[in-house]
Amino acid sequence: MSPLKPTNGVKRSASSTASPNPGKTNEKRQKREGNHALTTPAAAAAVAASQDFGLxxxxxxxxxxxxxxxxxxxxxxxxxxxxxxxxxxxxxxxxxxxxxxxxxxxxxxxxxxxxxxxxxxxxxxxxxxxRAKLPGVNTKETLLEYLQKKPDASCTSIKDIKDGWPDFEPAVDQLEKEHRILVQRTKKDNQPKNVWLDDPSLHHFVDPQFQSMWFREKLPSADDMPRLLHQLGQKATSVPTNNANRNLKAPPKKKKARQSNKRLENEHMRGLLEQFEKR
CATH class of the missing domain: 1.10.10 (Arc Repressor Mutant, subunit A)
Known part of the structure; x- marks a missing residue:
C-alpha cells in the first residue's frame, strides 16, 4: 500500500509534500528549540533573577x-x-x-x-x-570634640548621634553624670532626646535636704504676687519704678500750613479772593 493517499481523486507525489520554503521551516525549528532552551529551570531562573534585579x-x-x-x-x-x-x-x-x-x-x-x-x-x-550623619562621632571624646566645634549653641539631636553610634547610651549617661553635657530627656520614658555642651566647673553641690525644702515652698500666684510684695515694701517688676514721666506732657504738634489748591477761573477776582482769605 502506498504511503501517499489520493486526495480528491488526485495523486500526490513525494516531491509535492516537501515544504515550499525549507529556509523558513529551519528558522521556525531553531526558534522553537531556542524557546525550549529558555524554559529549562536554570535558564528561566537566571532570566527571572536578572529582570527582578532591574525592577x-x-x-x-x-x-x-x-x-x-x-x-x-x-x-x-x-x-x-x-x-x-x-x-x-x-x-x-x-x-x-x-x-x-x-x-x-x-x-x-x-x-x-x-x-x-x-x-x-x-x-x-x-x-x-x-556615611553617618555625624561622621566620626562614635566615642565620648569625639562627641565632646564635635560639640566644642559647633559654631552656635544649638542642640544636637540624639537621632543624628545614633545614626553613626548605635550603642551611645552608656557614654551619654556617663558624660551627663560628669556634667560635661546637658541632656534633654522625654517625660514619658526618660529617653535622651537632645544634648548640649556643659561645663563641669559651673556645677556646685547643693544639699538634698535644702533642695527638698526649696521645692516644698509654694509660691503665690501671679495675681497675688504684686500685692504681697507691696505689703513687704517692695515693688513687682511689672510695676513701673518711675512715675514722674507720667505727668510729662508731650510737646504740642506743629500745625501744617494750609495750602490753597483752588483753581482761579476769573483772574479779575484774584485780588478780592486774597483779601477774603487774609480775614
Missing part, C-alpha cells in the same frame, strides 16, 4: 546600606554581592548596581590605590562604607 534596584541598594551600617567597616563590592546573593548576576547588571551604589549619599566610596598586579577589573576595586 528592584533601589531595594537592593537599601539592603546594601543597611548591611554597611550594621558592619561599621569598609566592605568590597564582592562582599556586598555575596551578602545580597547577587554574585551570579550578569556582569552588566553588576556594573549597573556599582554605579547606582556609588551615587548614594549614605555610602562613602574609597577608590583602591592603583596597582600593576591588580587582578580584578577597575570597577570591582575600592571599598564601600556607611
Amino acid at each position: 528592584h534596584m533601589s531595594t537592593h541598594v537599601t539592603y546594601a546600606v543597611d548591611f554597611l551600617k550594621a558592619k561599621r567597616t569598609p566592605k568590597t563590592l564582592q562582599e556586598i554581592f555575596d551578602h545580597l546573593t547577587l554574585q551570579h548576576l550578569p556582569e552588566k547588571s553588576q556594573m549597573g548596581f556599582m554605579f547606582y551604589l556609588q551615587k548614594q549619599s549614605r555610602i562613602l566610596f574609597k577608590p583602591a590605590p592603583k596597582s600593576k598586579n591588580e587582578k580584578l577589573p577597575p570597577w570591582r576595586t575600592g571599598t564601600y562604607e556607611f
Whole structure:
C-alpha cells in the first residue's frame, strides 16, 4: 500500500509534500528549540533573577546600606554581592548596581590605590562604607570634640548621634553624670532626646535636704504676687519704678500750613479772593 493517499481523486507525489520554503521551516525549528532552551529551570531562573534585579534596584541598594551600617567597616563590592546573593548576576547588571551604589549619599566610596598586579577589573576595586550623619562621632571624646566645634549653641539631636553610634547610651549617661553635657530627656520614658555642651566647673553641690525644702515652698500666684510684695515694701517688676514721666506732657504738634489748591477761573477776582482769605 502506498504511503501517499489520493486526495480528491488526485495523486500526490513525494516531491509535492516537501515544504515550499525549507529556509523558513529551519528558522521556525531553531526558534522553537531556542524557546525550549529558555524554559529549562536554570535558564528561566537566571532570566527571572536578572529582570527582578532591574525592577528592584533601589531595594537592593537599601539592603546594601543597611548591611554597611550594621558592619561599621569598609566592605568590597564582592562582599556586598555575596551578602545580597547577587554574585551570579550578569556582569552588566553588576556594573549597573556599582554605579547606582556609588551615587548614594549614605555610602562613602574609597577608590583602591592603583596597582600593576591588580587582578580584578577597575570597577570591582575600592571599598564601600556607611556615611553617618555625624561622621566620626562614635566615642565620648569625639562627641565632646564635635560639640566644642559647633559654631552656635544649638542642640544636637540624639537621632543624628545614633545614626553613626548605635550603642551611645552608656557614654551619654556617663558624660551627663560628669556634667560635661546637658541632656534633654522625654517625660514619658526618660529617653535622651537632645544634648548640649556643659561645663563641669559651673556645677556646685547643693544639699538634698535644702533642695527638698526649696521645692516644698509654694509660691503665690501671679495675681497675688504684686500685692504681697507691696505689703513687704517692695515693688513687682511689672510695676513701673518711675512715675514722674507720667505727668510729662508731650510737646504740642506743629500745625501744617494750609495750602490753597483752588483753581482761579476769573483772574479779575484774584485780588478780592486774597483779601477774603487774609480775614
